[in-house]
Amino acid sequence: MARGALALQRWICVCVSVLLFVHVSYCFYLPGVAPQDFKMGDELKVKVNKLTSTKTQLPYSYYSLPYCPPDKIVDSAENLGEVLRGDRIENSPYVFKMREPQMCNIVCRITLNAKTAKELKEKIDDEYRVNMILDNLPLVVPIRRPDQENSIVYQHGFHVGLRGQYAGSKEEKHFIHNHLTFTVKFHKDPVTELSRIVGFEVKPFSIKHGYDGKWNDQKTRLTTCDPHAKRTVTNSETPQEVEDKKEIIFTYDVEFQESEVKWASRWDTYLLMADDQIHWFSIVNSLMIVLFLSGMVAMIMLRTLYRDISKYNQLETQEEAQEETGWKLVHGDVFRPPSNPDLLCVYAGTGVQFFGMILVTMIFAVLGFLSPSNRGGLMTVMLLLWVFMGLFAGYASARLYKMFKGTEWKTITLKTAFTFPATVFAIFFVLNAIIWGQKSSGAVPFGTMFALVFLWFGISVPLVFVGSYVGFRKPAIEDPVKTNKIPRQIPEQAWYMNPAFSILIGGILPFGAVFIELFFILTSIWLQQFYYIFGFLFIVFLILIVTCAEITIVLCYFQLCSEDYLWWWRSYLTSGSSALYLFLYAAFYFFTKLEITKPVSGMLYFGYMLIVSYAFFVLTGTIGFYACFWFTRLIYSSVKID
Numbered sequence: 001m002a003r004g005a006l007a008l009q010r011w012i013c014v015c016v017s018v019l020l021f022v023h024v025s026y027c028f029y030l031p032g033v034a035p036q037d038f039k040m041g042d043e044l045k046v047k048v049n050k051l052t053s054t055k056t057q058l059p060y061s062y063y064s065l066p067y068c069p070p071d072k073i074v075d076s077a078e079n080l081g082e083v084l085r086g087d088r089i090e091n092s093p094y095v096f097k098m099r100e101p102q103m104c105n106i107v108c109r110i111t112l113n114a115k116t117a118k119e120l121k122e123k124i125d126d127e128y129r130v131n132m133i134l135d136n137l138p139l140v141v142p143i144r145r146p147d148q149e150n151s152i153v154y155q156h157g158f159h160v161g162l163r164g165q166y167a168g169s170k171e172e173k174h175f176i177h178n179h180l181t182f183t184v185k186f187h188k189d190p191v192t193e194l195s196r197i198v199g200f201e202v203k204p205f206s207i208k209h210g211y212d213g214k215w216n217d218q219k220t221r222l223t224t225c226d227p228h229a230k231r232t233v234t235n236s237e238t239p240q241e242v243e244d245k246k247e248i249i250f251t252y253d254v255e256f257q258e259s260e261v262k263w264a265s266r267w268d269t270y271l272l273m274a275d276d277q278i279h280w281f282s283i284v285n286s287l288m289i290v291l292f293l294s295g296m297v298a299m300i301m302l303r304t305l306y307r308d309i310s311k312y313n314q315l316e317t318q319e320e321a322q323e324e325t326g327w328k329l330v331h332g333d334v335f336r337p338p339s340n341p342d343l344l345c346v347y348a349g350t351g352v353q354f355f356g357m358i359l360v361t362m363i364f365a366v367l368g369f370l371s372p373s374n375r376g377g378l379m380t381v382m383l384l385l386w387v388f389m390g391l392f393a394g395y396a397s398a399r400l401y402k403m404f405k406g407t408e409w410k411t412i413t414l415k416t417a418f419t420f421p422a423t424v425f426a427i428f429f430v431l432n433a434i435i436w437g438q439k440s441s442g443a444v445p446f447g448t449m450f451a452l453v454f455l456w457f458g459i460s461v462p463l464v465f466v467g468s469y470v471g472f473r474k475p476a477i478e479d480p481v482k483t484n485k486i487p488r489q490i491p492e493q494a495w496y497m498n499p500a501f502s503i504l505i506g507g508i509l510p511f512g513a514v515f516i517e518l519f520f521i522l523t524s525i526w527l528q529q530f531y532y533i534f535g536f537l538f539i540v541f542l543i544l545i546v547t548c549a550e551i552t553i554v555l556c557y558f559q560l561c562s563e564d565y566l567w568w569w570r571s572y573l574t575s576g577s578s579a580l581y582l583f584l585y586a587a588f589y590f591f592t593k594l595e596i597t598k599p600v601s602g603m604l605y606f607g608y609m610l611i612v613s614y615a616f617f618v619l620t621g622t623i624g625f626y627a628c629f630w631f632t633r634l635i636y637s638s639v640k641i642d
Contacts, residue, residue, distance in 0.1 A: 351622020
């Protein structure tokens with residue numbers, strides 16, 4: 001009975017959250033992520049993940065540094081998204097007992113050589129952080145914000161070490177964090193006495209340990225940290241230096257704190273954003289753009305077009321017809337196939353594939369199915385959806401191709417299946433080779449690369465063929481007006497109707513609708529923060545669709561009124577040009593917000609942002625193209641043509 005009430009409560013919470021479009025994941029257990037109960041004394045195994053740095057963007061496996069290994073290193077099973085993210089989850093020698101505090105536990109002792117000392121110094125210089133996991137919760141370091149009282153922010157992972165100077169010395173030294181004070185927060189059921197882990201925090205210290213007598217592994221009695229004498233490590237006043245032939249002793253404490261936070265809400269501290277107001281400002285800003293454009297479209301549709309259509313339909317004599325001006329004049333050329341129609345069909349089909357992938361991903365995310373607790377889930381879902389949306393890509397490109405009187409449907413299918421993925425795969429392969437060269441764990445292994453190729457060739461390509469076959473068998477889309485055999489001459493255009501100028505102007509508003517949210521997305525990707533405001537993102541995505549459609553319709557109408565009928569490619573490029581602004585903003589973000597200094601890391605950043613911008617071009621271009629396609633068919637089917 002209680003379980004049924006809990007299930008009902010979860011789904012009510014889902015519904016309310018979807019209506020409010022905000023932080024959905026706080027309310028209910030996610031599919032496949034069940035809570036684990038622990039009795040007092042149960043073993044808790046800490047796992048280690050990759051070492052990460054916002055300065056280099058190159059992850060490394062934990063055991064690439066001379067940390068204490070367990071008896072046997074075991075890799076955890078990882079999904080496709082985790083491997084692509086560079087996650088390398090392995091077991092560790094850190095083992096706790098539930099609700100049993102421990103003090104000054106010795107993990108191991110190591111002696112540095114010149115090579116390991118150099119590696120540690122490099123990682124400290126690049127501000128690498130160590131990431132650990134307990135019961136699927138990432139390790140965080142609580143940091144008190146100096147500008148706000150009682151406000152704590154959480155840093156993911158602890159720094160490998162720090163740089164500093166001894167008192168009275170100007171020489172900068174490197175120190176390693178070799179003592180960890182863990183805090184495991186748990187929520188206890190008062191009836192069953194079972195506990196669930198709701199928090200995993202650490203305070204790292206650097207301390208040069210001393211000991212009496214001979215070294216006896218874990219039984220050695222330290223002089224700097226002794227549970228019997230109640231001597232604990234609380235500061236880094238005598239830090240452990242990193243130098244060749246230096247001895248380092250790794251130790252840890254663990255304390256347990258009972259918490260009022262329930263298991264279902266344990267991710268709140270990780271996901272809470274202190275800047276909700278900025279997101280609302282972003283949405284209000286975007287809505288203003290949409291209202292402005294909607295007003296223009298409404299004016300064109302209701303006043304200008306209605307007046308034009310009424311006037312054109314009342315023209316009776318040939319003499320009056322000769323005095324026609326505006327968009328009706330080009331009715332005999334407006335549906336003339338464009339130059340490079342095959343390429344337009346390919347990009348329109350690819351855009352439909354992208355649109356379907358992003359729409360379904362957004363819906364899943366808003367419903368809370370893509371929780372950060374499911375690492376790599378978002379990337380895995382997007383990849384699989386991209387593959388299966390190949391069906392719609394083939395269908396859309398074949399329908400358009402048949403309308404352009406094309407006959408070689410297999411050729412257009414192959415182009416649709418390969419043009420965009422091959423370009424992205426080539427860039428990705430080069431970037432992956434660069435990462436391999438750096439010996440980073442972020443390099444995609446050969447097996448995963450084979451899996452990606454299989455998804456592409458084994459599933460996506462056949463689905464594109466199926467979609468194309470179905471699309472090409474359907475009757476061709478009929479044009480609302482007949483096309484003249486001889487193309488009409490386009491009059492000289494005003495400077496502001498120049499294709500390059502109008503295309504570049506058209507991309508500003510769609511970019512303006514998303515650029516504030518883009519800042520948070522870039523921050524989550526490159527500064528390793530959680531992004532989980534998918535409700536806001538979904539609203540911004542809907543605003544982007546409307547903005548792309550409306551700006552293209554407005555500029556297309558002005559173009560047709562100036563008797564220029566070459567609208568096919570211009571409609572695609574008008575909204576697609578917002579990708580250029582996205583790439584320029586990414587460059588601005590790189591130089592103003594990131595501290596990347598290594599050329600390799602800069603190449604990775606711009607390489608990945610080039611892929612993102614290319615994808616954004618295909619998505620926004622397709623939205624604009626289909627909006628304009630619908631608009632031209634609507635207005636030319638509304639007038640009488642002799």
